[in-house]
């Protein structure tokens with residue numbers, strides 16, 4: 001790696017590679033170079049240690065025991081909620097619901113808010129660049145309620161057609177659910193503009209932050225989104241845990257998602273009353289170990305500095321775009337988009353055996 005990438009090196013890459021045990025192994029005789037972060041990220045030692053510390057030192061259920069281990073486990077679990085609140089810029093910890101990941105966060109909103117509020121004649125808008133996790137839950141909600149799913153088209157440049165979006169918006173629109181950063185193209189969508197426009201017709205906006213949370217500094221209050229979902233495993237944390245952010249007044253008004261321990265206040269056969277936020281949406285024993293270790297991942301990113309990570313990625317993207325772009329048989333789609341903060345890289349190499357796909 002010569003060039004700008006080295007000259008502007010914001011990090012000692014070798015030093016940071018040491019933080020990841022998996023990067024010490026070789027694959028086919030070469031040091032491991034891992035470029036599949038959009039699918040899942042590798043884990044630094046601090047995350048692995050947090051996970052094993054829980055099981056080695058204070059394994060206990062949370063929110064229900066009065067012994068020392070239960071108190072330690074509860075405190076560590078709730079510390080992740082505070083860290084996630086700060087990481088996403090939420091106003092209060094009640095707005096941070098732990099889920100299994102982005103998919104469950106979106107399903108939670110579709111099955112609760114969607115089933116309660118949508119009806120025939122209403123419309124839900126998604127875009128043509130959504131992950132299935134942000135399409136299928138809304139299809140299901142529309143099938144159940146009679147609402148209609150509308151789709152923002154994607155331009156050849158790999159960007160949302162914002163004119164088409166404006167013309168799709170109407171008083172029928174009840175919710176817009178869009179991906180912040182595309183897992184296929186890397187496009188950073190203008191969610192601020194989408195949120196502002198959707199709010200003018202009274203629609204709510206859900207942001208799929210699965211890919212953005214690790215790359216951008218997120219502030220849900222500044223974005224003014226109504227819901228935001230992300231996954232720990234895309235931010236160097238463990239699998240099986242994620243966060244759903246929702247504005248408090250919306251979360252309070254929505255019906256419960258799953259029933260069972262922790263989400264109840266009082267249970268009677270005649271009537272059960274539900275717990276306050278955020279526990280109202282956290283039925284059953286949660287994924288305690290992974291949630292605790294998720295904090296170590298958020299701390300790791302904060303220590304590196306999100307702005308420094310972003311600048312380094314900009315350099316890496318420029319290097320990859322120039323280098324890969326000069327190879328035969330490669331077409332880079334929507335590279336160096338002028339519209340948004342970051343450009344898009346999506347390379348498809350056709351070979352006699354099929355096509356490969358490389359995306360941030």
Ligand SMILES: Cc1ncc(COP(=O)(O)O)c(C=O)c1O
Pocket residue numbers: 038039100101102103104131133134179181182183208210211231
């Ligand atoms: C944009 C986007 N949304 C949603 C998801 C689903 O995330 P998870 O599988 O962690 O629930 C992904 C996963 O790749 C994604 O890239």
